[in-house]
Amino acid sequence: MILTVTPNPAWDITYSVDALAPGRTHRVRHVAERAGGKGINVARVLHRLGHEVLVTAPLGGATGDLVRAGLAGLDHSIAPIRDSTRRTVSVVTDGDATLLNEPGPALTAEEWQGLRALVAARLDQVSVVVLSGSLPRGVSPADYADLVRSVPRPTIVDTSGEALAHAASAGPDIVKPNADELRDLTGCADPLRGATALRSQGAHAVVASLGPEGLLAVTAEGAFRAAPGREVRGNPTGAGDSVVAALAVGVAAGTPWPDRLRNAVALSAATVAAPVAGEFTRDEYEKQLAAVHLEEIPCPS
Numbered sequence: 001m002i003l004t005v006t007p008n009p010a011w012d013i014t015y016s017v018d019a020l021a022p023g024r025t026h027r028v029r030h031v032a033e034r035a036g037g038k039g040i041n042v043a044r045v046l047h048r049l050g051h052e053v054l055v056t057a058p059l060g061g062a063t064g065d066l067v068r069a070g071l072a073g074l075d076h077s078i079a080p081i082r083d084s085t086r087r088t089v090s091v092v093t094d095g096d097a098t099l100l101n102e103p104g105p106a107l108t109a110e111e112w113q114g115l116r117a118l119v120a121a122r123l124d125q126v127s128v129v130v131l132s133g134s135l136p137r138g139v140s141p142a143d144y145a146d147l148v149r150s151v152p153r154p155t156i157v158d159t160s161g162e163a164l165a166h167a168a169s170a171g172p173d174i175v176k177p178n179a180d181e182l183r184d185l186t187g188c189a190d191p192l193r194g195a196t197a198l199r200s201q202g203a204h205a206v207v208a209s210l211g212p213e214g215l216l217a218v219t220a221e222g223a224f225r226a227a228p229g230r231e232v233r234g235n236p237t238g239a240g241d242s243v244v245a246a247l248a249v250g251v252a253a254g255t256p257w258p259d260r261l262r263n264a265v266a267l268s269a270a271t272v273a274a275p276v277a278g279e280f281t282r283d284e285y286e287k288q289l290a291a292v293h294l295e296e297i298p299c300p301s
């Protein structure tokens, strides 16, 4: 089983509009609402792929009740919290998404320990742990690194800023920043240099998502670039979560890096083609998989 931890889950609202213009009134063409937060999206993708998955998250208030109801069909273990779970809004135009993410509740030390206890209680059934998304207020990057360190299983971390820096130093198997997160953290404009610098801080592998250009990975088996071979337009929200889901499957199965990356790029591109985060069709996934370009590249010295 793959266990996902979503420290700051959300009720995700997706608005589709023709074009986005700040300061103007927008008539929304379509609204989609669902349980979200990165780890929950990862779990949904894993479930669609046929993998056994367990969602863990803190939830509270009326929004937390909505998220809990939205997890029907996914095995989940929830830490109750006093404050209300957040909402996130994704405004989607043709091929682009603008995100408005509320900060979410502050967790007390007891509530964070409650979440950690849920994770610990199920570890004996788990092959890979995915920790994904932002940290709630009240949880320090050091607390987060401590959680990563405490998990005696392969771990994949997708977060940003100080939380990413601390998590990387806790020695996870993979960290997956996007290009902006990598540049902000390492100060390197070149993602290859950035990924190499982040890996030297302790992560065993760094997989950077580069938007339409695909993925760049620096691993113990070498450095690779993987790019989609078929153009996709749609909603990029959740594309990174599909990358993480594919990497988790690859880690669980012990798949070699080039195949992990091919699967990750194809699944991510298929997710962009679907209207809401965490969705994809098998048909698009398979077409994308057949078209991925993968190359091994020299590691910078």
Ligand SMILES: O=P(O)(O)OC[C@@]1(O)O[C@H](CO)[C@@H](O)[C@@H]1O
Residues within 6 Å of the ligand: 008, 010, 012, 036, 037, 038, 041, 088, 099, 101, 132, 133, 134, 135, 237, 238, 239, 240, 241, 277
């Ligand atoms: O605020 P975070 O935790 O960084 O990201 C949350 C979020 O924007 O990420 C997902 C897409 O990856 C959305 O479904 C979700 O609401």
